[in-house]
Amino acid sequence: MKNRIKDLRKSKKMTQEELAIKVGVSRQSIIAIESGKYNPSLELAYNISKAFDSIIEDVFILEERGEE
Amino acid sequence: MSEQILGMIGLYGGAAFGILGWWFGRRMAKKQRGLDELHDHIWQKARSISWYFTLGSTYVLFSLILFGIEIKAGMLLGIIMLVHMASWGIIGVILSINMNMTEPLKPSRVKFGISIVAVSLIIFAILSITTGNWWFLIASIPPSTLGLISALTPDKSVTD
Numbered sequence: 526m527k528n529r530i531k532d533l534r535k536s537k538k539m540t541q542e543e544l545a546i547k548v549g550v551s552r553q554s555i556i557a558i559e560s561g562k563y564n565p566s567l568e569l570a571y572n573i574s575k576a577f578d579s580i581i582e583d584v585f586i587l588e589e590r591g592e593e
Numbered sequence: 594m595s596e597q598i599l600g601m602i603g604l605y606g607g608a609a610f611g612i613l614g615w616w617f618g619r620r621m622a623k624k625q626r627g628l629d630e631l632h633d634h635i636w637q638k639a640r641s642i643s644w645y646f647t648l649g650s651t652y653v654l655f656s657l658i659l660f661g662i663e664i665k666a667g668m669l670l671g672i673i674m675l676v677h678m679a680s681w682g683i684i685g686v687i688l689s690i691n692m693n694m695t696e697p698l699k700p701s702r703v704k705f706g707i708s709i710v711a712v713s714l715i716i717f718a719i720l721s722i723t724t725g726n727w728w729f730l731i732a733s734i735p736p737s738t739l740g741l742i743s744a745l746t747p748d749k750s751v752t753d
Binding site: 545546549550551552553554556557560562563565566569 | 622625630631634693
């Protein structure tokens, strides 16, 4: 699953640490999600999207073949 | 008798220090919001993978008994416990480092590194048991270190 967290974060001038504090996880989690190494739970994905005033579909992009 | 006392100190003292370390570690991590779902994911995955190592070591130990090598129950349980705890910890650290790195780890290199660690530990553990000389286990440190370095070297050819 791809995501636009890095772009959205930069457009909002937000650091990884600030986003991490906002959604209540560690910076390590934001790094892992941003780089696509970890797919967050639905609850965390919702909270991240909410931090950017967006909906989940605008932040996370499910590839056609799904998760591999 | 003195062996029994040393054993008790090792068993209960080790457990007490282990629990204290675990508790302080969690306390420190909590302050940095470290006890999140990624933390749970990493350590659950590490624990599930470590069972494969435990299974492998049980199989090797069973084979040793089958070939006529006499091993005391305490030694047997100690080896199985060591393999389980060490593989759980090492895999957890590797997964944590991998999640924190901007450059990904190369899966084939991770598998190769872990295999070197496992094979060297098994070979030197067998040598230690068969010869009765526990210093052989120390000889497994250099290959294990090389294996870990190999596993934790990122794949620099991958670019975004």
